[in-house]
Amino acid sequence: MNRDQLISDLSHDEGLRLTVYDDATGHAIAPGLPVKGHPSIGIGRALDVNGITVAEAQYLLSNDIDRVNVAFSTYPWFTALDDIRQNVILNMAFNLGVAGVLEFHDMIRYLSDEPQPRYGLAASAMEDSNWYRQVGARAVRLATAMRGTDNG
Numbered sequence: 001m002n003r004d005q006l007i008s009d010l011s012h013d014e015g016l017r018l019t020v021y022d023d024a025t026g027h028a029i030a031p032g033l034p035v036k037g038h039p040s041i042g043i044g045r046a047l048d049v050n051g052i053t054v055a056e057a058q059y060l061l062s063n064d065i066d067r068v069n070v071a072f073s074t075y076p077w078f079t080a081l082d083d084i085r086q087n088v089i090l091n092m093a094f095n096l097g098v099a100g101v102l103e104f105h106d107m108i109r110y111l112s113d114e115p116q117p118r119y120g121l122a123a124s125a126m127e128d129s130n131w132y133r134q135v136g137a138r139a140v141r142l143a144t145a146m147r148g149t150d151n152g
Contacts, residue, residue, distance in 0.1 A: 014044035065090065071098045077112040085111070085119065088146045095138070096131060104129065123147035 020029045023046065024037025038046035045052075052060070068090050072078040078089060092101045102108070106125035110118040123146040126132055132139040 011043055016043055017041060020047065064094070068093045068098060077108055077117075081111065081117070084145055084148065085117075088142045091138075091142055092131075095135065100131075120147050 017040070020039050020041050021027060022029055022035045022037050023040040023044070024035075027033070029035055029039055038048050040046050072086075072089060072093070078086065081089070089101060092104075104125060106128075107122045110122040110125060123143045126139065126143045126146060132143065
């Protein structure tokens with residue numbers, strides 16, 4: 001096998017798609033739309049046939065963590081947090097998206113307080129949300145981590 005030639009041929013024949021698409025129609029897959037063929041991504045990766053490996057999942061996760069971390073790195077309230085609280089914010093972003101986390105105005109206000117953040121109040125703001133009521137154990141764990149030993 002000539003791997004380089006095969007990669008070149010497959011890249012040409014299959015095309016490169018960076019979002020999930022229906023391989024039968026070539027259309028992007030979106031919520032509520034029917035799929036006629038295989039949901040695929042990349043260069044012909046049929047996700048329902050081959051899925052991804054653990055190593056690929058970890059690679060994607062690492063890239064996603066970096067992307068989300070960069071998105072928050074411009075916010076002084078985030079960069080001033082310790083690792084535990086940064087992890088809480090990043091975890092929330094995986095569930096809500098960066099924009100969703102930024103809607104937690106009260107939590108962010110308490111995290112921005114000077115001379116030091118008020119983690120207990122930030123946790124209470126998390127608990128006083130539809131997200132907290134809908135997500136269950138994950139939200140409880142994240143609010144508990146945010147609160148730490150600070151009740152103010």
